[in-house]
Amino acid sequence: MMAMAGSSHVVDSSWEQELNKMAEQLKQFLHKNGKEKDPEKSASIFHQMGLLYKEQSKQDDSITKKLSLIRSAALLNAAVIRQPGNEQFKQSLKDFCSDLLKTAGAKILDADLLKIAQEVKEMAKKMRKETNESLQQVKNIPYDVTIDEQKTLEAEKIANTKTIQAQITENYKNMMKFVSNECEKIMGNPPCKYSITGMGSLARCEITPYSDFEHIILLEEEAQERCLEYFRWFSVIFQTIIINLQETIIPSVAIPSFKHVTKPDEKEFFDAFTKRGISFDGLMPQACKLPLGRMEKTKNKPWTTELIKSVNEMLTYLDKDEDLRNGYRISDVLMNTCQVYGDEQIYQQFAEGVRNVLQSDQHSHHERLMQQLNEDLTNFHAFNCLKSLGIYSKCNIKRLVYRTSTLFISALGRLNSIDDGSSFAIIDQLNNNNIIDDETAHLLSYAVAVSCQVRLKVYMEKESQADYVGEEQLYDVFNNKVYANLMDTVGERSTVDYFAIVYNLQDFLRKEDDLSNLRFNIALTPRDMFRTLHLLELHDRMISEWESYSQEQPPNTSSEDELWIRYYVADAYYRMHQYKESLLMVEWLKERDIKDQRLKGLVMNNKASCLYFLDRFQEALQFIERVKSELHNLKLSDSDKYFLRGHLAYVRRGELAASSLDVLKEYVCTYISARCQYALKEYQLAIDQYMEASEYYAHVDQRDAPWKEIIRAKCFYHIGLCFYELGDYDAAINKAKKSLHRNEQHNGPVNNTCDCYSLLGRCNLEREDYDEALKYFQTELDLRLQFVPSEKQDSDENSKVARSNIQLCQNSLTP
Structure with missing residues (x-):
């Protein structure tokens, strides 16, 4: 039994070693993904x-x-949350709060921090109830409405979202005012004037009922050291009250011991039990947007950063060198703030100081904004984020749907010296200044409304600041429910229009080298619609739209937009297993003079795939030979190669990757060819080509891991199948285990893992090792049944085959 943590003996020895031992002990209660098996046991x-x-x-x-x-x-x-009936835990927390007030030198030593937190909980509960009721009044827009009806419904959504966000912002500020007032009463009269100043989504009027409270404390210029210590303890008590809401996950306080015991192949502890809600910004080095700031030194930045400062001292963080020195975008967050509590004049001095700093060095400020904008255009590229959803089982809606619009609207505001932080207000001001027209203002406002609605609905449904939607584990890359989950949130129409609008906005910003004195407008085109339907895998909808659209268009048009539209439709047919229809459209495209090399490569890929799935294997192989020379002569820019890599990875849903033209060429010429050779029972040729494809994937940029390893795992599985057909069961087992290891190591689709177990079982069955075969077949069946609905378990073909193999093994083992 471990020694009691509160004993002086433990502290006098190495308390860090004791913490590490406790963290090691915690590991026995964790799954391999770093989440708790039994929270009640980890509570102690x-x-x-x-x-x-x-x-x-x-x-x-x-x-x-x-x-x-x-x-x-x-x-x-955290202990109380996991064992709410444990009186010892509750008493420890109560004693802690009492001792904290003595340590802080509080004026009111008998203040009840737990009772204050309970009052804040009730305020949060009321805010969340009001938000839920308001969200229910915002209806999804049907797909099939007239243009006029759609505009009216979009305007209603914008107005409703503005009202909801303003309501949440006001309620959230009132909660923080209440806590600030209580802290002031507890600590006694403040030694100087001050302002609690909000940042982040609160300042942008885009806060949610489950958001962090990012804030700083501004002091008047005459503030002395004694003032600093008062507000440091003020902040500790403030944070403790917020923590007592019991919505703060443990990783946000950055416990070093959890990192020290994590081995390379293990995932660090993550608190999946606590409902993440109203909290303070985390203590991780890249966060720390709170008054106490960064309190721990790191190897690369061996200093601390405090955000309790006088107005002029705080303004120094807007300096380029100081911002880079601290390295977590202090300058960025300080340029967009709001008053929450305290002296309004102090806050106004700071806000005016920010404007003066920005105006005094506009050139430097513009350079920094452009640098940040270019980074964001890469990191939050909406379509690349969408493409990745074709491979992974979950998506971060804050990253995918919220930041892909609001980040860039915020950038436009700063580039045009608009200091109102609200995205809606920035758009209105851009419109008033004739930087954008009425239609563009409407489209951008609608995109913001959709992004806010998505985030709010996901958080409210999960009762937590849970940014991910989708499945914990993907069973089949061809049955990925991420898109469906995303569209269930705000509807198909709004999802499609959101990404079409965002694509246009980001595409425009990406093409402009100089955004000063900018004037621009955006409008949605048929190509925008079809491209977005394609990315969202709305194949039925695309075919339906194509049937209407094609009746209105000249049949032989060959503009670039029309060629791309036809490719999207061809791929929709392909994805719906209508290979003949897809091939007809691809053949039509092949006869056109396609100038866009990206499109030409995709059309070639589509034709080869159609021929394979139509069982025209010899024809597919002959076509691939012709493709080799054509691809060899393609001259692609870096952006074209990047596009093809992402696009083809998306198209093949985890079976394809390419980070260069060579890998693209080898995919078309090797992977599909290998499948054809296998179908033609040319197993040795298939093995050689699968091996070649695997080697090409091995050299894909490491930034594209883990999916490249998942693809290589698929190659090894196919190689194992070939060896099985050749009767070389030892080699087949070797490749199947290699595939299994890679797939499990990189969290690949479960059905890939099941296929490997099936192959291992079949190999051992052929070797008459029935015990070993039975083990693999049973593991396969158990895994499959975890993902098959109970009503379909008897009819599921894969499960039926596994049961049949199990029965065969059992019969062979019966005397």
């Missing part, structure tokens, strides 16, 4: 760690003491 460890941090704080220096106390509060609350 969190309780002991919380007591140890509390005891250690008595030995710490001024800053470290505060950090230890914050971690203690988070860990003790």
Whole structure:
């Protein structure tokens, strides 16, 4: 049994070693993905760690003491959350709050921090109830409405979303005012004037009922050191009250011990049990947007950063060198703030100072904005994010749907010296200044409304700041439900229009080298619609739209837009297994003079795939030989290669990747060819080509891992199948195990893993090792049944085959 964490003996020895031991003990209660198996059992460890941090704080220096106390509060609350009926845990938390007030030198020592937190909980509960009721009034827009009806419904969505966001922002500020007022009463009269200043989504009027509270504390210029210490403890008490809401996940307080015990192949502990909600910004080095700032030094940045400062001192963070020195976009967040509590004049001095700093060095400011914009255009490229959904089982809706629009509208505001942080307000001002026209203003406002609605609906449904939608584990890349989950949130029409609008906005910004004195407008075209339907895998909808659209268009038009539209439709037919229809359209495209080399490569790929699935294997192989020379002569720009890599990875849903023209060529010429050779029972030729394809994937840019390894796993599986057909069962087993290891290591689709178990079972069956075969077949069946609905388990073909193989093994083992 571990020694009690609160004993002085433990502290006098190495308290860090003791924390590491506790973290090691926690590992036995974690799954391999870093999540808790039984939270009630891990609760006692969190309780002991919380007591140890509390005891250690008595030995710490001024800053470290505060950090230890914050971690203690988070860990003790984590224990109570997991065992709410444990009186010892609750008493420990109550004692901690009482001792904190004594340590802080509070004026009111008997203040009840838990009761204050309960009052805030009730305010949050009311805010969330109101938000839910308001969201229910925002209806999804049907796909099949007239243009006039659609515009009216879009305008209603924009107006409703503005009202909801304003309501949440006001309620959220009132909660933080309440907590600030309580902290002031607890600590006594403040030694100087100050302002609690909000940042992030609160300042943008895009806060949610489950958002973090990012803020700083501004002081008047005459503030002395004694003022700083008052507000440091003010902030610790403020954070403790927020932590007592029990919506702060443990990783946000950055417990070092959890990292120290994590081995290379293991995932670090993640608190999946706590409902993440109203909290403070995390203590991780890249976060720390809170008054106490970055309290721990790192190897690359061996200094601390505090965000309790006088107005002029805080303004120094807007300096380019100081911003880069601190390295977590302090300048960026400080340019967009709002007053929450305290002296309004202090805040106005700061806001005016920000405007003056920006105007005094416009050239430098513009350079930094453009640099950040270019980084964001790469990191939040909407269509590349969409393409990746074809491979992964979950998507981050904040990254995919919220930031892909609001980041760039915010950038446009700053580039045009618009200091109102709200995305809606920025758009209105851009419109008023004739930078964009009325239609563009409407489209951008609608995109923001959709993004806010998506984020709000996902958070409210999960009752948590849970950014991911989709499945925990993907069973089959061809049955990925991410798109469906995304569209269930705001409807098919809004999802399609959102990404069409965002594509146009980002595409425009990407092409402009100089965004000063900018004037621009965007409009949605038929190609925008078909491209988005294609990416969202709305194949039925695309065919339906094509049937209407094609009746209105000249049959032989060959404009670039029309050629692309026809390719999207051809691919929709292909994805719906209508290979003849797809091939007809691809043949039509092949007869056109296609100038776009990206499109030419995709058309070649589509034709080869159609021929394969139509069982025209010899014809496919002959076509591939012709493709080799054509692809060899293609001259692609870097952007074209990047497009093809992402696009083809998306098209093949995990079976295709290419980071260069060579890999693209080898995909078309090797992977499909290998499948044809296998179908023609030319197993040795198929093995050689699968091996070649695997080697090409091995050299794909490491940034594209893990999917490249998942693809290689698929190649090894196919090689194993070939060896099985050749009767070389040892080689087949070797490749199947190699495939299995890679697929499991990189969290590949479960059905790929099941196929490997099936192959291993078949090989052992042929070798008459029935015990081993039975083990693999049973594992395969158990895995498959986890993902097959109970009503379909008897009819599922893969499960039926596995059962048949199990029965065969059992019969062979019966005397």
